[in-house]
Structures are given as structure tokens and as C-alpha cells.
Amino acid sequence: MGKVTLIATATMGLEALVAQEVRDLGYENVQVDNGKVTYEADESAICRSNLWLRTADRVKLKVGEFKAFTFDELFEKTKKLPWADLIPENGEFPVIGRSVKSKLFSVSDCQAIVKKAVVESMKKRYKTDWFKEDGALYRIEVALHKDVATLTIDTTGTGLHKRGYRYLHSQAPLKETLAAAMIKLTNWHPDRPLADPFCGSGTLPIEAALIGQNIAPGFNREFVSEDWSWIGDDRWNKARQEVEDLANYDQPLQIFGSDIDHKMVELAKNNSMEAGLGDLIQYKQMQVKDFRTNLEYGCLVANPPYGERLGEREQVEQMYQDMGENFKRLDTWSFYVLTSHEGFENLYGKKATKKRKLYNGNIKTDYYQYWGPRPPKK
Known part of the structure; x- marks a missing residue:
């Protein structure tokens, strides 16, 4: 095979983060588009990308791309692609599809035509x-x-947000990929404290601990391309060995999670154990207005309730005011809050240093960033 072209898909607003992660893995020719990052690499990048990308949704192998205005064009150009180089004779190859602003708008017809074209292409080889x-x-x-038309094969299987540690979660769980993005968008370093006063099932503290100890997010799960013979066990074994070699399990961490619901606190503890983080994260049942610490130069990262449900709004708005009052005393800390409530800054009592649009599922949110002072140089 040699060189391959990969597409790391991303939630809107996270593309730049995904692109930086791809570059950090050593890959070049990185192109950033809405919802995706395209890059060239060798076959081992399929293994390494799936294991290491924290903020991407999945990794796809690009097979071909061409203009298609008619079903005949779609069939003939798909048929010319090297499917038998990628799919063995007994391979299972279902076809899914989507169409936006295209003459070929019938997705079911496009799927059927691509399936037929792939079969015809593979008949010649086999x-x-x-x-x-x-x-x-x-x-x-x-x-x-x-x-x-862009033709790809999914290398991931279950989406990359499924890390393998969160078997149970809260009613409105924060996706692991978004949680990782929220941490990466802060000024936090592993030698500084980090707190989440709305920890729910523990996703933000767990993702922070994985980042803090440089543990690959995919270390605890499997990927569909592990069964692909042309990638082979050797590449996967080498990639997993790299994961083990680069993990810094000796990095001490000060990460705290708290929640008003004791059931959530217990759930977060269990998920942390499942992630192999043991007692690295300290959890406590507590209201946000009772959050106190003597530690300095920390980061507080929060995904509080948004007040979108009927009857919740007044309670949530009061909570935002309590947050603003309580956090004033933490004058060396930085604060990062994700919410869809457009009046957050007024309720909190302070304009954010910076805010960034992010999507939590289908909910359009803002990530309010309040930067504290830099710690003195040691």
C-alpha cells in the first residue's frame, strides 16, 4: 500500500484541535475543512491515529474522490477504484451514505450503486x-x-469517544471527545491543580488525567481495522507498544471532581477505576457554591446545567450567580465554563477573557474562558 490518505472527522468547532493532534503525531500535508481533517501518512498511521486522537470522532481511509452528476458517473468512477487491494474476498462491506447540495440526492440509490460498483470491481480480482x-x-x-463524491472506509468501528471506561453515565453525558477538547483549550499543565465542580460521571476529570499522564485515549479498546490483514498484527503491536512507552504513569496529579448528587460521585469513582486511574482523582459530594481550596494557579473546568428544561432556568441562573461570587476568592485560578445560556456572563458577573463556539451534541454552546495570572517562574 505505501502511502494512504486519512480523514479524521471532527465535531464542528474542533477541527483545529484535531489538526494539531495530527501534526503532533508527525503527519504532514494536513488540510482542515468543516467537520474533517485530511492528511497523508503510511499504514501505521491508521493504528496510531485511532489510539492517540483525543478530539476526533473517527478515522476514515479515503479510497477516492471525484465529481459525479449522474448515477452512471458514480458507478463507473467507483468501479475504477482499487477495492480489491483493500477488501479481501470474504470481507463484509456494507455501504452507508449522505448527500448535501448534490444532484444525486437519493442516498439509498447512491448506496445501492456504490455497492454494485464495488462488487463489479472485486469480481475481476477474485x-x-x-x-x-x-x-x-x-x-x-x-x-x-x-x-x-468521497469514498471512504471506516477504520475505527465504534466512535472514538467510546474510550472503554464509561459503562454507566449520567442522563446527559458529556462526550469524551468534547471533554478532552475542553481540557486542551485551557492553560492547564499537569503540575497545576484542576477541578470540575459538576463532574457527573467523571468524564472531564478522567480525560484530564489521561492527558496529564500522556495516556493514549484508545489504550483500553479495540478498533475494527485490527482485523484487516493488510495492516497486520505487527503494526498494531508496535503502535500499542508506543502507547505504553510514552505513558508517564509517574506524573503526580491534583485533579478534583465534585457533584451535588452522591450517586454521580460514586459513578465517577467507578469510571475512574475502570479507566485504570485508581485514586489519582479525588471526588467529593458538594454544591458548587461550597467549593473551596487553598491551592493556587489552578484551572476550574465546568459543564454545568444549562437551564433548558422547564422549571430549571431560575435555579440554574441563581447557580451561575453563586459561581461568580464564590470564584472571586480564587484570584489566581483560571475558569472555563461551557453553557448554552446566552446570559451567562451577566449572571456570572464578569465578561469572559475569550469565548469559543462549541457544539455539545446538537446544542450550540459557548465556552467561556476566564484567564487567571500566570504562576511565577520556578
């Missing part, structure tokens, strides 16, 4: 008219945007 599809999974996607 000299057969029937494919059992009882082997490894190679999920193909045809994505049409402004009449340009």
Missing part, C-alpha cells in the same frame, strides 16, 4: 460472482457534497 461477506468489516461510506 474471479467470482458471489461474496459471502463473513469476514472482517470494511464499512464503506459515499459522501456527496456539491456533486463531489
Whole structure:
């Protein structure tokens, strides 16, 4: 195979973070577009990208891209792509699709045509008219945007936000990928304290601990491309060994999580144990207005309730006011708050140093950043 082109998909607003993560892995020719980051690499990048990317949703192998205004064009150009180089004779290759602002708007028809074209392409190589599809999974996607068709194969399987440590969660869980992004958008360093006073099932503190000890987010799970023969066990074993070699398990951390609900605190503790973080994170049942610490130059990162449910708004607005009053005493700390409430700054009592638009699922939110002073140089 040699060089491959990969696409790391991203939630809107996180593309620049994903691109930086890709560059940090040593890959070049990085292109950033809405919802995706495209880059060139060798086959081992499939393993390393899936294991290391904290803020991407999934990693796709790009097979081809071309303009397609008719179903005949879609069929013929898809058929010319090297499918048999990627999919073995017994490979399972379902086709999914989407279409935006394109003449070929019927997704079901596009899926059927791509499936037929792939079969015809593979017939030439394997000299057969029937494919059992009882082997490894190679999920193909045809994505049409402004009449340009992009054909990819998913290398990830279950989305990258599924780290493998959170079997149980709160009713409105924060995605692990967004939690990692929230941490990476702060000025936090592992030698400084970090607190989350709305910890829920522990996602933010756990993601912070993984970042703090340089533990790859995919260390505890499997990926669909591990079954692909042309990647092979050697590449995956080498990538997993790199994960182990680069982890800094000796890095001391001061990470705190608290929540008003004692059930959430217990859940967060269990999830931290499942992540292999043991007692690295300290949890406590507590209201946000009771948060106190003598530690200095820390980061407080929070995803509080937004007050979008009926009957919650007044309570939430009072809580935002309490936060503003309570946090005044932490004059060396930095604060980062994600909420969809447009009046947050007024309620909190202070204008943010910076705010950034992010999406929490389908909810449009702002990430309010209040930067504290830099700690003195040691």
C-alpha cells in the first residue's frame, strides 16, 4: 500500500484541535475543512491515529474522490477504484451514505450503486460472482457534497469517544471527545491543580488525567481495522507498544471532581477505576457554591446545567450567580465554563477573557474562558 490518505472527522468547532493532534503525531500535508481533517501518512498511521486522537470522532481511509452528476458517473468512477487491494474476498462491506447540495440526492440509490460498483470491481480480482461477506468489516461510506463524491472506509468501528471506561453515565453525558477538547483549550499543565465542580460521571476529570499522564485515549479498546490483514498484527503491536512507552504513569496529579448528587460521585469513582486511574482523582459530594481550596494557579473546568428544561432556568441562573461570587476568592485560578445560556456572563458577573463556539451534541454552546495570572517562574 505505501502511502494512504486519512480523514479524521471532527465535531464542528474542533477541527483545529484535531489538526494539531495530527501534526503532533508527525503527519504532514494536513488540510482542515468543516467537520474533517485530511492528511497523508503510511499504514501505521491508521493504528496510531485511532489510539492517540483525543478530539476526533473517527478515522476514515479515503479510497477516492471525484465529481459525479449522474448515477452512471458514480458507478463507473467507483468501479475504477482499487477495492480489491483493500477488501479481501470474504470481507463484509456494507455501504452507508449522505448527500448535501448534490444532484444525486437519493442516498439509498447512491448506496445501492456504490455497492454494485464495488462488487463489479472485486469480481475481476477474485474471479467470482458471489461474496459471502463473513469476514472482517470494511464499512464503506459515499459522501456527496456539491456533486463531489468521497469514498471512504471506516477504520475505527465504534466512535472514538467510546474510550472503554464509561459503562454507566449520567442522563446527559458529556462526550469524551468534547471533554478532552475542553481540557486542551485551557492553560492547564499537569503540575497545576484542576477541578470540575459538576463532574457527573467523571468524564472531564478522567480525560484530564489521561492527558496529564500522556495516556493514549484508545489504550483500553479495540478498533475494527485490527482485523484487516493488510495492516497486520505487527503494526498494531508496535503502535500499542508506543502507547505504553510514552505513558508517564509517574506524573503526580491534583485533579478534583465534585457533584451535588452522591450517586454521580460514586459513578465517577467507578469510571475512574475502570479507566485504570485508581485514586489519582479525588471526588467529593458538594454544591458548587461550597467549593473551596487553598491551592493556587489552578484551572476550574465546568459543564454545568444549562437551564433548558422547564422549571430549571431560575435555579440554574441563581447557580451561575453563586459561581461568580464564590470564584472571586480564587484570584489566581483560571475558569472555563461551557453553557448554552446566552446570559451567562451577566449572571456570572464578569465578561469572559475569550469565548469559543462549541457544539455539545446538537446544542450550540459557548465556552467561556476566564484567564487567571500566570504562576511565577520556578
